[in-house]
Each structure stands twice: as C-alpha cells, then as structure tokens.
Amino acid sequence: MFLGLLLSAMLVVEGPEVTPADTTTARSYKLDEVVVSAFKTNKYELVPASRSALSARQLSNQQITGLKELTAVIPNFYMPDYGSRASCPVFVRGVGNKSDGTGIGFYVDGMPFYEPLSFDCDLGDVASVEVLRGPQGTLYGRNAIGGIVNISTRNPLEYQNTRVRLGYGKYNDLRTQISNYTKVSDKFGFTFGALYHHNDGAFRNSYLNEKVDKMNETEERIGLYYKPSDNWLIRLNSHFSYSDQGGYPYAPVNVETNTLQDINYNRYSSFRRLISTNGLGITYNGPVVSFNSQTSFQYINSKQAIDQDFTVNDKSFVENARHQNMVSQEFTLKSNNDSRYQWVVGAFGMMEHVDRTVDNFSPSAGSLSHTNYCVPTSSLALYHQSTYNIWQGLSATAGIRFDYEHAKTNYDNLKVKASPLSDGGFTLVDPSQMSSATGESFESSKDFTQVTPKFTLQYLTTEDNLYYVSVTRGYKPGGFNKSFSTFDERSYEPEYSWNYEVGASINLLNNLLTLSADLFYIDWRHMQITSTITGVGNITTNAGHTDSKGAELNVIVRPVEGLQFTANYGYTYARFLSYVKSATVDYTNNRLPMVPNHTLSLDANYTINPTGWLDRVMFNVGLRGLGRIYWAEDNLVSQDFYTTLNAKVAFTKGIVTWEVWGKNLTDTNYMAYGFKSSTGNYAQAGKPLMFGTTIELNF
Template sequence: MATSGYIVLPLYSFSGNINENHSIPDNMAKTYVSLSDSSRIFNLDEVVVVSQPKESTYLRQQPLASSIFTSSETGKLAVRNICDLSSFVPSFQMPSYGSRLTSSMYIRGIGSRVNNPAVGIYSDGMPLLSKSAYNFHIYQIDRIDVLRGPQSTLYGMNTEGGLVRVYSKNPFTNKGTDLHIGVGNHFYRNMEIANYSKLSHNTAMSVAAFYNGQNGFFRNSTTGKRADAYNEAGGKIRIVNQYSNKLTYDFIADYQYVNQNAFPYGMLDLSTNKTASPSTNRESGYRRNMLNSAFNIRYTLPGITLNSTTSYQFLSDRMNMDQDYTALDFMHLSQKQLQNGVTQEFAAKGKLKNWKHTSGLYGSFQWLRTDAPVFFDQDFTNAMGQTIQSAMYNAMVGAMSQKFMNIPGMTEDGAKAMAAQAIERAGGVSVNSLSMSVPGLFHTPQFNLGVFHESSFDLTNRLSMTIGLRYDYNHVKIGYSTSALMNTTVNVMGMEASSRLRSILSHETCNSFNQVLPKLAFTWKLSDNGSNIYALVNKGYRSGGFNIQMFSDILQSELRANSNEAMRSDYDIPHTNEDYAKINSTISYKPEFSWNYEIGTHLNLFNNTVQADFSAYYMKIRNQQLSVMAGTYGFGRMMVNAGRSHSCGLEASLRGNAFSNNLSWSLTYSYTRSVFDRYSEDVNGTTVDYADNYVPFIPQHTLSAAADWTFALSDGCIKSIVVGANTTMQGKIYWDEANTFSQKVYALLGAHADINLKRLTISLWGKNITDTHYNSFAFSSNATGKKMYLAERGMPLQMGVDLKVHF
C-alpha cells in the first residue's frame, strides 16, 4: 500500500520518509513529485529512501522477490515485531513459539526452531548474530524490507531462506517529538517517546524509549497465574554526522529488556484440535537484556561509494522451563546465555554507464557461554527409584530361587515364592532416597569470514545480467563441561547402603566449513515504467554446528546403561577417546545448502495505479537441518541432518491506490510445497521412512488482504478519518515429520479506524476480532514416560486504542 502525500527522491540523495511534519532539505525541494492529484503509486523504496551500502538499484528493479513496508503501513497493521509483520509477506512465517528466545523464521520452506537460523536480520546495517535476538520490539522505524530466497552472495551464511532489513528513522529527515500511548484489553499498555533534533548544521540526533506490557490471556490452571504475561522496555540513540558532502558518520545503539511468562503449552486433543489451558506446577519464564550497537561510515568518491559497518552486540538472558509441561514434578530446566559479538564489514559499490558493481569483506566473531543445568524432580526420582527397587528385588529373588531349586520336589514358582518370603521377613528391599542432577556449561564460539563480489551489466537497452560470487568460511567450536550424578540410598533386607553413580564429560572439539556461493540472474525490462521479468539461480547455505540440548539425554542413557554398577558400590563411568569421538559425532551436524531456481516479474499496471509482483521457485535442499526431540528421553530439541528435500511454490503480491488515493489496498498469496525426498530415522529399532512427507512447521498456503479508505475533511479540526480492515490466512501446517497431526487452514480478521487531527492521531484497532481458535505451535513429548501432545494457542481477540502526538 502506498500513502498519499509522499514524494519521490533519488536513491542516493536522501534517507527517510517525508510527510507534513518532516522537513525537506532545500537543495532537494525541487526534486519532488506531487501525488495529491493522482492515484498513481511509486516503488516504496523510492518513497522511503534509506542508505544501502551494497545495492545501487531499487528493490523492484532487482532480480529477486521482496516486500517493503513503511512506518505508515506497519502502524495501520499494528505491527510491533517481525512476528506481526510476517503474516503479510508471501511464504514468510514467524510464529510465536512460547518466548522471545525461540524466534524461528521460515521462508519458502526453509527454517528451524533451534540453533542456526535460515533467515537473517540486518538492523540498521548490522547483522544480528544471535537467533535469540531476532524477536525484538520494532519502533520508530522508517522502513522494513523482506527479501525472499537465498541472499548468501551479498549477505553470507544463514540467509538461505531470505533476509529482513530494519531501518530506524533518520534524525536528519525527521524533527520534533513523537509521543505514542496505547491501551487494550487484558491491560495491554504501550508508550513510546522519541525526539529528533539537529545539534549543528551537519549533526543530528534522535533519542527514543518505549515500554510495552500485557497481563496475558492464558491462565495456568495449576498455579492460577497468567502463563503469557510480559513486560518489556528499552531505548535507542542515533547520531548522524554529515562531515562533508563525501563523508558521513552514523552511530546507533539500541537496548531492550524483556521479562515474560513463557511457554504456555497446554494438552492438545487430536480429535478436536482444541488446546487446554497450560497446567504446570512450575512457572516458566524468559528474561533478556540485549544491546545492539553499530557505527557506519560512508565515503563517496567519483564513481564509487565506500561503506564500513562495525557492530558490537551483547545479550544476556535466562530461561526457566517446566520441561515435562504438566502438573507433575518431573523435571525443569534453567538456562542462561551470555553472548558478546563483534562484526566488521567493508563494502564498495560503484556505477558506470552499463556496469554496477559491489565488492566487500565481512568478518564476525561470536563468543557464547551457555549454562544449562537440568533438574530432575520428585516425581521423576520416585519413578526411577521404583525402577531401581524393582530391578534389585527381581535380581535377588532370581539369585535366591536358584538355590532353593536344589530342594527335592521344589518347583520354579515355589522357589521364587520362598525367596520372596525370605526377603520380606529380612526387611525387604526399598529405595529410601534418590537424587539426580545434570549441570552443564558450554562454550560455543564462532568465527565467520566472507569475501564477495557482484556485478550487473546492461547487455542491451532491455537486458541486464547479474553475476555474483562469495567465499564463506566458518569455524565453530564447543567446549563442554557437564555431568550427571545419581545418589541412591537403599534398604536391603534390613541393611542400609548408599551408592553414587556419576558420569563426567569434559572435552573440546571444533569444525570448519567452507562454501562458494554463486549467483546468476537475467533481467528483461518490459517498458520504461519499471516493469520487468527476471530469471535467477543462486546458492544458499547455513552453517553446521553442535547441539548442546541433548547432553542430558546422553548422560541419562549412560546412567541407565550402568545402573547395575551402582547396586554394588560407588561408580564413576569411564570415558575413552573413542567414547568422546562418538559423542562429538552425535552432537555435531553438517551445514545445509540449497540451490534456488526462480523466475519472476515486477509489473506496473493500469497507468501505474497497480503494482504486481509474481514469482515461482524450485529449491533443492541437501543435508537439511531439522529440529527433533532429543534421543531416548526427549529432554530437549536437537538439530539433525534430515537428508534431502525440495521446496517449490508460487508467490503473488499486488497493491494499489484508487479514487484519488482515497483507497489504498494490498493483496498477497503464496503456495509452498516442501517435502522430504530422502529422510529416515530409527524408532525403537524400526526404520521409519519419511520420504514424500511434508516438512513440519511450514504453512502450505498463506494469504493476506488489506484495504484502507481515507475520508478527507477540509473544514474543522479533524483533517481526515481513515478506516481499514485486513485479513490473514494460513495452513495446512504439519507438526511432525510423520505428518500425524496438523493445524488446518485458519483466517484472522483485523480492523482499525484513525482520526487525524493537526498534531494528534487517535487510532482504534482490533486483531482476531472473530476470536478464531488456532494453534501457533504444537509438538509431542515423552518427558513423563508416555507420549503427550501439546500446543500453544494463538492469540485470541485483541483490541485497543492508541494516541499519537507530534509536536
């Protein structure tokens, strides 16, 4: 959707959006084009121009599929994070998975719940290193771009599915103070304040802060408390110095804090697809402190622009999870992460008559420490104690009955009965106490280096060719220090005995990965109004690494296999170099890579009143990384390489203006078919083949539609009234590799009404106003010893009012 009143500016000359509250530099005033007397629309990246260190061409003129959202559009759609935005982008899925920690994104069937992301995020020029930082509060932004398909040539690893770029408002092109206050049902509350000012003729600064919170919708039926309440707050500062016509400095720092009740999973009834209220005896929660800062330098020479981006990223968080998801006291997890990361990127782009080119060098280092102890609680230890007691009792009965069999005429059953009586008369066998603990400390540093080049040549007046190549090197390392300890006190025929069974794992290992990432594309310009068609082939990949979530499963398997040793005396399970080699092989996973074949078109239709974008793609994925429950016990998720799969689909986006810009509308649709070509696993000694099954968590269909009507008022204090509605639809979504349970197609309806005064805007909004019941996530678990199905309900009806003041 386009917004009336915008002007068109050259790509290189301006950064920011223009409206009546914002100034235009005098030397640019002559470049504007009035839109007030027309329903024509323009590319949004022509309207809201931002600094692009790598591209010299508008997005819709590049051979790729993309979506662009201005701050005006995100406001109308009540977008406060990328999860909200994803519903309005074809093939894009970023559902709520219980907390800000688990911020998974899927584009075109590529994505995962844990470890390396398949979709990257650049925030104000800096690549976010940690997937735990992806789900952040979006405010005071100029524009958001979503690029679909591999972006690995220019942006490197972990952009195999696509890329999201977020741009903050520029203090040079905004002025004054913005104040936003909002309130909604279940005591949703939001407040933002931002000030944009010039410190001198060549320096401008912005400062902004926000608070956001909600009391939650889902109540824990065991504790009686809300399972999804949250509070978050933060602030950011940006300073831009245009030292000269050639040199610009840009510094930005964004701090955010969130504290939320998390993982509101309830029992799922497969027959009705209804999800019960959460019911855990322990509260689950997530708390995060995060700072992302970047320093950008741009230097312009004749025919070439040099860019440098240096970033420092800090993240400290803590997750508490009731890992059996029930009112039973089986086990819980407390995980803390501490991350420090730095990135440095140099890029040089140039433009000659028939040649556009970009070259660059990228490097990053991420230091990450994870403290993840697993606690086994009373119901678990009682169950294990009963298992040990039964095993000891049966062993003693068997041994004694063999002696009684020597009595003449004694039967086997009689001998066992006599042995059981003797044991009972002597005091029996019982486990008086049992305790278990699994502490774990993990260091997982990563280093990444990339060298890239991309050129675009105008072969004729209509035909252009784009070629690109990147070399990417990634080094991953893990140092782990973890153990499992089981202390047991038993009574054996009147005598008390204690034993200790312990397994200690302490080791380091590393892996390195190299990838060459090519790109070849052709673009045919259909007309002078910007319409074009393109064909593209390129390669994407995401790095391999190590699982840390499955160590508790490995250790518990070792304790179980050596439990007989603990019946005799204290025992420390030994580990050889061969044992560590097997463990390292178990916890590691390989890089995933894919080839993407794509055709598409960008059309400006009906005298530029409608923009239409269509794309069709086929992706071959190898060594597909898939998130599955860990091993024997299923105490956490781990990444495995699921063989081969392919993903193919169609994407369509339309938007336009009509009736002298009183009506603005948009429509998107995508179809995604992502299936396994080769993947099998061993389940209880039986090989299960998942070939031709759908890859889980990927919606097969997505659809969105939005329309806004503006009533312009010439008299009185009210300048205009805008009413709008939107709907989103997605499904079917399978939740497991076997495709045994799923979420059917569902649709959500939203609406808003805005009253625009000179300095004040009053907005009424609603989301899911039909109160549709759906699940945003579901999974199965064997944590209690029997299979359970659990799900997280999607958000029900939400409504509220926002006040926006500019002065």
C-alpha cells in the first residue's frame, strides 16, 4: 500500500487560496475559506460563469464525504448512485453520459480525469469543490460540454495542521482518516494523508441471502512543495486509491405501480478499482505575466464482475477488466498586470491507452464470448481567451479553442462453447475446437477536429452587483463502443451544442443577503446516449436533435452572526426534439433520461463560537429535493419529486471535536438510479436512514 503511495504521484495545487462562497456566478462574497483552481481565470475574474463552490468547512458541516452527495446541493447537478464505482456518471443541466465517456470535465488541482470510474472520490480532506455549469470548452476543452468539476487541495506552505478522524455508523460503517500538513521551512513543505472505509452494505440479495453492496476502500497520498523564490512554486504530488466492493443492488420495477420488487439474482457481482494518479506542477507568478506547467499521469486497473441479466436464471455473467494509462501536458500563459486588457493562452496534449478484456459467459446457452479491445487516443489543443474592460464596469470576453483528436480501436472477438464450474467460473468444453470458433476482428480509426468559440458581455456595478450574457459552443468528440450488436454501432459521432445564458448576482443589505440567478438554453445536436442490452452491454449511439432549458437560483441570508440560511434551486426541462431510433421506435418529444426536472437544497447552519465550557458548537440541518427523473428514453418508469432530511451537530473543546450526524432521517423511499434492458426495467433504491458519530483531533 505504502509502496504504491511512494511510487504514485498526485494532484497539483494551481493557485493561492481565495474566498468565494456558494454563488451562481463567478462573483462571490467572503463567507468561508475556499480554495479555487483559478489559474486560468484572469487577474480580476472578469469572466462570469455559473459557479458554485463549497469550502472544506461547508463540506464537513453538511457531512458531504463523496462527490455523489453534491447532488441537488449544486443547482442542476446530478450524480446518481450507480451501484458501484464502475461508472460515475455526472449530469449538469441535463448534459452527461451514463457510460464510457462523459460530458463533464473533472479536475483535481488542475489535473484532468477522463475516465468516469475515477470520478467518485472521497471528499473528506479536500480544501474545496467548485462546479462550473455550462460549456467550458474554450479553456478546458475535451469533454467539458456540460461543465467542469474542480477539486482543490491545500498547500502546506500556507496551511499547517494534523488531523485524525474516527467515525462509526449504521451498517457497520467504519471510516478512519489521518492527514498532516507540515511546513519545514519557508521554501519546503510536505503533506501526507491516509483513509480507510468499510461498510457492510444496506441492500440484500434475497436469492443469495447476502448483502449486495459491501465496501472496502483505502486512499493514501503524499505531496512535496518547493518554493525556490517568491514567484515560483513546484509541486510533486501522489495519490493512490484501492476499492473492493459488491455492487448493483438492482431490482425489477413493476411498471404498472412504479415500485421496486426484491433484489433477486443468482451470481454475486463485484467491482475492484486501483487508481494511481501523479502530478508535477510548476507555477510562476510575475508582475506582468504568469505561467503554469501541468504534467499528469494516471494509471487505472479495474475488474467488474456482473450478473447482467439480474434474474435467478443463469443467462449472462460478464467479467470486464480494464487497464488504462493516461499522460497529459498543459502549458498556460496569462497576463498578470493592471491593464484593462487581460488574456490567457495555452496548449494541451494528451495520450491515453486503454486495454479491455470482456468475457460474456452464457451458462444456459453453454457459450462464451471473449473480447480483447484496445483503444489508443491522442489529442492536441490550442486555446486563447481575451477580456477587455470597455468602460468602467462593462467588459467583454472572446475565447476560441482548436481541438484535434485521433482515436483508434483494435477489436478481437471469439465465441466458443463453454460450461460452468462448481465455483461459478467457466471452462472451455474442448480447446481443440478453437479452430471452429466464430467471431470477428477489425481495426478502425477516427479523427475529430473542432473549433469552439465563446462570447460574454458583463457589467459589474460599484455595489458589486453583476449582470452578464454569454454564448458558448460546446463539443464532445466521438469514439468506439466496446460492445455492439450491429456494424453501425461500432462507433458513435461527436455531439455539439450552443449554450445561451443570462444571469445576475446581487448583494443586498450590506452583504446580509445575496441573490444569484441565471436562465439558460442549450441547443444540442447528435447527443450521445447510452442504452443497455442484456448479453451485449452498454452501447452509445447518437440521438437526433435535443434541447435543454432552465433556471438556477442561489439565495444566502445571514441575519445574525453565526447563522446562515442557504437555498439552491435548479430547474431543467430537457427533451428530444427529434429522435427516431428505428422504423418502429420514435422518442421525439420524450424527456431526456437521467435529468431531474427539479433540484433543491435548503440548509440552515448555526455556529456558536465560543459558548460556555465549549469552544465551538455547530448545528446544521439540510433538506434535499430531486425529481422528476425518467430512467429511459421511453419514459415508462420515473421517480417523482422526493425530499430527504440530513442533520449534524458538532461540539469542539480544544483539539477534540465530537460529531453526531444523520442522513435521510425521514427514511424516504425512492429510486436512486434506473435503466431499461432487453429483459425489463430495473432500478436501485436510495440509501435508507443512516446515522453515526465521529471523533476528530486537530493539532
């Protein structure tokens, strides 16, 4: 474990700690310390974006330990509880994809993550999480058609602390964590952190009479920070994570009553994931220009075993192994002077190599489909963005990016006779008959090029009220399916969008009340959509013409010191304007799947510091609302709007903090994720009532 820690490398801090709070625009007010990966923003943050940011304290107060728990906390942000970490789809304003590839860019300290199975990470010891909604292709490029998620960690030269946490909760949920930030001298500092998490699982397979969703995971990280002078910072970071879990508590859905039946399938399913992430960052901040170099490497090794028919009949069991290497390099140069003209220019290059092996075993048919699938991908991008202060608080921004991507696939499939073993595995019936096996092999390649522009006009008043309008082009390249049933399904084409947005952020009553709101419309062409076919797998195809429109609202009220009320609401109406899937199937005018119509969060936080014998007391109550959500293109099964209630209380004395928390205190029954396959409709129930306690030491 610790050898892997020392040999892997982690995440890179991209800028100084600044202090935005939850806002809907790029303008923000000082509520709590938040670290934002802001190197690509100009000196005065003149380019607005629909943005929400949560600090480490806000994440802790709301007991947010994973990215999925940002659902509804961020307006129009939805990350369903997929069943395992095998895929972690993210949807923002209806834009996303539930399988291979994603429409949302994901960065940790400026380092890109392109594989969705790496998204679902622990948030227990990060400095902040920032979500930019809407296409961010001008500066961030690949797969940023729906938005960006930025996670930032702390710099030990600016923050020093040692923290130990021990938590225990329902379902034998055990979470231990230690972190250290040490400043050795004015020029050198290092960080270390480790986490272990165990959970017995909340859902039971009635056929096997065992828990479906057991979890064991560990994470370790180290970071070295060197500042040879006031203007330079060099960061070398390493992050290692491993998880071994059961998964897929999928139950059949009674379509007539829209209710879940028992989880009932015959083979235990699991997912194992190892990720080693490396980063080397070099930053120069000068009086005229600033420069950043970001070198990143990521290795992923995962194996999925899944009873793909989800019935007691032994029809289809799939083992999916993945080995992935990704290396990227980005250079960014930007202005850093007091001029009314600000600019950013950069270049980005990436090479990714994915090897996959898929064994699809059909015991009832006595057959095995063995597939080797290799996909090397390389990309190159150049980008520029300029902002000019036209008059007083009125400024304009224009950006442009050129992307080139080359993708290749080597596909080799073999179908042979096979028979099951007593341990649940399989063996070839007669290896000498391999010459009579059927299958197919092919090689193919595709090139994708695209230019994405951005235009923004904003006005900032002397009272720090912001008004803006923007037009942005979104783009996501095409690719190759690892599973398909026809020749046309071997690959899929790029998707494109135009995003139109108008918004405002208003500060009232001397910062006691902040209102931020925006309206958006997305015109979306050739949308990439994923369907599940039993015995085949997930297949991505292109829909016709779709659109998404909606609104977002953020309200922060601070009536007295220590008390804050926060409300976030998002509305999205996304539909197929034209989608004829076949001669007999037409989804035109249906709602897009996996897109909540409403997202709502209401939070009340009261902190008393100090109070009597205690140094600090914190109370937090949060309501989360979500729905309606359709699970498939046919719109037959959906989840109506529902709410869950969370709460937490924390008492601090000296270096000791004692926390008591609860999630879904109303024990609301709801579907957290659903899908349609050739054998029927299936869904996963949401997590039931959870509660626990944590002891934390800070010194």
